[in-house]
Amino acid sequence: MKIAAALTENHPKSVIDEHFGRCDWYGIYDTETREIHYVENPNRYVDEGAGCSSAQMLMDYHIDIAIAGRFGAKVAEFFKKNNVQMIIPEKNKKWDSLLKLINH
Amino acid sequence: MARTTKHRVIQKAPEFSGFKPFGVQKPASCEVSINYEEYEAIKLCDYELLTHAEAAAMMNISRPTFTRVYESARRKIAKAFVETSIICFEGGNAVLESPWFSCPACKITFSLGADNPQICPFCKSADIQKNN
Numbered sequence: 001m002k003i004a005a006a007l008t009e010n011h012p013k014s015v016i017d018e019h020f021g022r023c024d025w026y027g028i029y030d031t032e033t034r035e036i037h038y039v040e041n042p043n044r045y046v047d048e049g050a051g052c053s054s055a056q057m058l059m060d061y062h063i064d065i066a067i068a069g070r071f072g073a074k075v076a077e078f079f080k081k082n083n084v085q086m087i088i089p090e091k092n093k094k095w096d097s098l099l100k101l102i103n104h
Numbered sequence: 105m106a107r108t109t110k111h112r113v114i115q116k117a118p119e120f121s122g123f124k125p126f127g128v129q130k131p132a133s134c135e136v137s138i139n140y141e142e143y144e145a146i147k148l149c150d151y152e153l154l155t156h157a158e159a160a161a162m163m164n165i166s167r168p169t170f171t172r173v174y175e176s177a178r179r180k181i182a183k184a185f186v187e188t189s190i191i192c193f194e195g196g197n198a199v200l201e202s203p204w205f206s207c208p209a210c211k212i213t214f215s216l217g218a219d220n221p222q223i224c225p226f227c228k229s230a231d232i233q234k235n236n
Contacts (some may be wrong), residue, residue: 073162077162079215083219088214089211090211098226101227102226
């Protein structure tokens with residue numbers, strides 16, 4: 001299973017970004033290999049459709065779960081269609097604390 | 105007998121309950137109540153920049169009905185601005201599109217797809233709550 005999270009920085013101590021489409025980094029965690037792969041968000045400064053382009057990009061990594069502080073309407077619809085589960089943690093939650101919960 | 109009102113599908117309820125004018129001498133005497141589908145109509149049309157036809161499809165209503173809801177929302181906002189009244193979000197004929205769930209132990213909110221089991225994705229506990 002692969003889990004993608006919207007992050008503000010590219011390390012495990014980073015907090016989960018408040019907005020899915022406009023975050024700086026995506027962390028993609030593979031539960032089988034226990035590896036984290038970081039990708040920069042190329043769409044963060046585009047005027048429109050940042051969320052959808054990012055969601056499309058993450059689909060190429062075959063993610064099953066997406067984590068962010070908020071999902072836009074279009075992104076939520078897109079993920080629902082592609083059977084990606086969305087998770088909204090508490091505000092300012094750290095990525096490593098969520099990883100602990102996942103591995104638990 | 106009149107036809108019953110169709111449910112308008114909304115993505116998410118507003119996270120706050122309204123607006124209050126400031127800088128006025130005496131508190132606003134009247135209140136304008138905007139219902140959830142009107143809030144959703146303004147959000148889809150002017151915030152997410154969808155066309156009326158796209159927004160109507162998202163709310164599962166016809167395009168003319170959407171335009172009516174949207175028109176009513178704009179008039180209410182204009183009335184509140186001009187008459188310095190409080191805006192409250194309440195009521196309406198709205199249903200949430202897909203329910204969101206929360207796990208009190210992990211303190212997360214999550215969606216469940218058709219083939220997801222009804223458990224928390226982190227602690228796998230079945231002790232989850234349906235929001236709204």
